[in-house]
Amino acid sequence: MTHTHLTLDDVSYLLPDGRILFSHLNMVFQPQRTGLVGRNGVGKTVLARLLAGQLQASAGRCLRSGPVHYLAQQVAASPQTTAAGLAGLQAPLDALARIEAGSVEARDFELLAERWDLRQRLESEWRRSGLEHVRVDTPAQTLSGGEASRVALSGAMLSGADFLILDEPSNHLDRPQRLALIEQLRRWPRGLLLISHDRQLLAEMDNIVELSPQGLASYGGAYAFYAAQKAQQQARAQSLLEQRKQERLREERALREQRERLERRQASGERGRREANQAKILLGRQQERSEGSAGKLRQQQDAARERLAQAVRDAAGQVERAAEIAVHAVPQPRAAPRALFTLDAVELPFVPQATRRISLSLGAGRRIGVIGANGCGKSTLLKVLAGQLPPRAGQVRVQAVCAYLDQNLAGLDPARGAAEQLLAVNPAAGEGRLRMLLAQLGLDAEQASRPSGQLSGGERLKAALACALYADPPPQLLLLDEPSNHLDLPSLQALEAMLRGYRGGLLVVSHDDAFLDALELDGWLEAGPEGWRLRDGAGPQGGKD
Structure with missing residues (x-):
């Protein structure tokens, strides 16, 4: 066979x-x-x-x-x-x-x-x-x-x-x-x-x-x-890179001291030649020898520097590029009201009868995962909270500054660049600082200027996150609908770290249990045959899976 x-x-x-x-x-x-x-x-x-x-x-x-x-x-x-x-x-x-x-x-x-x-x-x-x-x-x-x-x-x-x-x-x-x-x-x-x-x-x-x-x-x-x-491999590669950088610093210091000694000897020799009573031809030959020695040393030092630089480049090549989304510089929202939002006998449009009606109040700082089968109304709930859909009945009161990212990132204008759109929501920060923040998120100068409709899915997510998190004022409530779509594993892990650093209220829809588990959520809003149910707990089934 x-x-x-x-x-x-x-x-x-x-x-x-x-x-x-x-x-x-x-x-x-x-x-x-x-x-x-x-x-x-x-x-x-x-x-x-x-x-x-x-x-x-x-x-x-x-x-x-x-x-x-x-x-x-x-x-x-x-x-x-x-x-x-x-x-x-x-x-x-x-x-x-x-x-x-x-x-x-x-x-x-x-x-x-x-x-x-x-x-x-x-x-x-x-x-x-x-x-x-x-x-x-x-x-x-x-x-x-x-x-x-x-x-x-x-x-x-x-x-x-x-x-x-x-x-x-x-x-x-x-x-x-x-x-x-x-x-x-x-x-x-x-x-x-x-x-x-x-x-x-x-x-x-x-x-x-x-x-x-x-x-x-x-x-x-x-x-x-x-x-x-992978983590062990990258730790070893990072350690080797730091070692090569230190070696380059030590060798650069030694090369500089070597050059300074030669320059002192040349200066001393020049003084001696000026004071000595020697024929011009002999003085000229001594100067030629001195300049030849200096030139040879420069060549040797240039070659040594290139070897050191290559060793650093080789070590850096073994270290993966930094995660595509930075894990630092996450703005913290201002003091939020006691209740971020209240839904009073709200009827959601376009959803099944079982999950059409919801009453819910979410306290400041709560971090909630929203789960349930496709079509049960999870995305519709976020759109109602974001003011993009009116409820069929009931009252919606959102007291917090809110930012909403839908699955298609429709809030981004495809004809405008990320830098331009970020400046529009935070004009006081200045374009230079905002471009630096975009760079920290992994969008370089060219990507930040390119129309967002021409960016990849992951790049568009970063642009949308920037416009949400770096707005003035920063959001007190973040509504995220399937934010892990389009991301590779390193970017996904960086997004998780970024959201763990965000201390405002969080309502996140996802079917990715590993992603939700990584966000340090404190509760779950589940849509099922019995309607909506809010419960505390660590995992999507009431405990760690």
Whole structure:
């Protein structure tokens, strides 16, 4: 029996503009659960498509022992697409229908490949995944984004592939859907390569592989082991960098003292020559020798400085770039009223009956995670508090200075730069200081001036955070709707540290349990079949998961 594997053999890939995305990658992916992590833009999706055979390497080879099924981040569906088509099984199911109607075409039998129970297996997989209402002829456009992703994954589970490659499969899934996804992946018996920033999913992996500008590195173990190894690696790299910097300082001091000694000897020799009664030709030769010695020393010292600088650059290259969002300089809000807001018999628009009505008062400094299934009204609640949607009934009183970031960051003007928009909400700070704050958040001068509509998702989040946190006055209540979307792991961890440093009131909607756990929340507002329920506690289920 052939050993199942995916192999990268000295693989390089050039972007259409000629830039090198990555080069000389070598790795064998074994038939186990492997998580692929790395910063946004480093090339994870391109690498996945190379491994799946959807792209060709610029150099080197991608070897596959058998069929590979690749599931992209975005599941595309036309108006005519059915759930069967979304699962990638429309052709064999159509062939089955024609055979059942009497077809004897050889092509139909080839497409079906003796999978006579394919329809029953697919619908059984959907039932096991909590998609009981889906049938093979269900129009794909009637499915939510999360449902569509899991329908496509169900088809992948029945593909018979040796390897599944999944690109961010938990994007936009709510908490129950994420748990269902985990159960689906646990049932997969063969090779799996998972691209994700979802730490809950990565905790299920047998091995973590990281793609960085330095190449591919395999860490072994699940996410917790990877994180510990990574922290130790970066601590050693940082220590080496500091050591090289100190060595450069010591050597620079020694070189300076050496140069000063030579200059003193030259000055003394010059005085001696002026006082000595020697022929001009002899004095000239002595001066030439002295200048030659000085020139040779300058060359030696320049070479030594370059070696020292290169040693520092080499050490710095082993230290990852600072996290994309700074963890310091978070403004503290002014004294807040005792109650940040009060909802009195409020009826929310456009939400199910069970969670339509809510009465709630939130005290100053409370940090609350808002959880519940997709469509239950979490985002609508934040929009009502932010004044972007009127309630159907009841009274909304918001006493605090409030800042709201929705999932699409609609508060940013796509035609204006972050620096211009930040100056508009805090004109007294001055443009220079505000640009420095943006730089601390990871937006350089060019990014801060570029129209925000041209920025990446992570860059737009940083711009929106800046306009919220550095406004004058700073917010006493921060409303965040899925702020961890679009962020890679280092940026996500930096955002967590930043929000831990914010001491105002916080109401944050997220389906990412690891993200919520990291924010040091003191309570949970849960939307469920019984309506809204506010409770104290450390974890989304009333305690640590």
